[in-house]
Amino acid sequence: MPFTGTDICKxxxxxxxxxxxxxxxxxxxxxxxxxxxxxxxGYIPGIVHALYIIFRY
Structure with missing residues (x-):
């Protein structure tokens, strides 16, 4: 599934x-x-969780 412009912004x-x-x-x-x-x-766990949520949905 390709990324859209909004996905890159997220x-x-x-x-x-x-x-x-x-x-x-x-x-x-x-x-x-x-x-x-x-x-x-911790900043890094927040980033990992955020990227997980974005890639999951």
Whole structure:
């Protein structure tokens, strides 16, 4: 499945600010709040989770 322009924007947002990338993908859900917690605990886990959510959906 090829990437679209919005997917690339979400990936860039996920690397710069992980909760923003998750919010753009799934909205204000449990995954969003989980990503906020992971980002607070460590920036890298937040990025990994955000990219996982973006590639999953």
């Amino acid at each position: 990936i860039i947002a996920a690397v710069l600010l992980p909760p923003l990338g998750v919010f753009l993908e799934v909205g204000c859900s449990g995954q969003f709040f989980l990503n906020i917690v992971l980002t607070i605990l």
